[in-house]
Amino acid sequence: MTTRSNRRICAGALALALALVAFSAQAGSRRYDWLAGTTWYVPSSGITALYWSSEIEEAVPAIDQTVYIIDQYADGYFSGRATTLLNGSTRACRWLIGSVTPRGEVLLSFIPLTGDDAATTLGFGKMRRRGGRWSMINQTVASLAGGQLAHWAKMKTILPTDADYLRLPGTDESLPDFIAACWPD
Numbered sequence: 001m002t003t004r005s006n007r008r009i010c011a012g013a014l015a016l017a018l019a020l021v022a023f024s025a026q027a028g029s030r031r032y033d034w035l036a037g038t039t040w041y042v043p044s045s046g047i048t049a050l051y052w053s054s055e056i057e058e059a060v061p062a063i064d065q066t067v068y069i070i071d072q073y074a075d076g077y078f079s080g081r082a083t084t085l086l087n088g089s090t091r092a093c094r095w096l097i098g099s100v101t102p103r104g105e106v107l108l109s110f111i112p113l114t115g116d117d118a119a120t121t122l123g124f125g126k127m128r129r130r131g132g133r134w135s136m137i138n139q140t141v142a143s144l145a146g147g148q149l150a151h152w153a154k155m156k157t158i159l160p161t162d163a164d165y166l167r168l169p170g171t172d173e174s175l176p177d178f179i180a181a182c183w184p185d
Contacts, residue, residue: 032100039157039158040067040157041066041156041164042067043153049151051148052148054147062149063086064153067178078098081094081095082094082096083182083183086144088172091182092118093182094110096109096110097109104126104128105124124138125138133157135155136154136156138152139152140152
C-alpha cells in the first residue's frame, strides 16, 4: 500500500470518527463553525521554543514553525493536517484532531502518519478574540529524538493577503510550499 493510500485511509478513519462523535454529542457548540477551512500558523513573535537536549543536558532555544489546516469542524470537534519545521531543517507531518469548548478551551492531538514511529504530541490552549481577529494561544510538549520541545504560541489564521503568506516566519518557504512538503495533494 502506498503512503498516499495510507494517508487516505487515515483521513477517512478520522472523518468517520469525527462524524460519530458529532452525531453522538448531546449539546455541541456551533460558536466555532467558522473553524472549518481555516489555516493557522505561528507569527514571528512566538516562533521561539525551548528544546531540552539529552546529549548536552541543557535547554536551548529552537525555532518552531507549525502550520495546521482545520479541514472539518462539528459540534466542538475538529480535524485536519499539521506541518512543523524545527530549526529550518527537521520537518514533521501529523494528523490533527481536537476539541474546543463553548468557552474557548482547546485540546489538540497531533498524530503521526502511518509508519512514523514518533510519539503523539498533545497540546492545550484558549481561543481569544481581540480587535475582531481570533487567535489560538496553545502550549505543547513534544518528544523528539534526543530531547523534548516545549512551545507556546499565539497562533493566528493566515490568508493569501497576509504578509507572512509568501515567507513564513522561521522558514524560507511560502505557505503553499510549506504545506506541500507534507501534503502534496
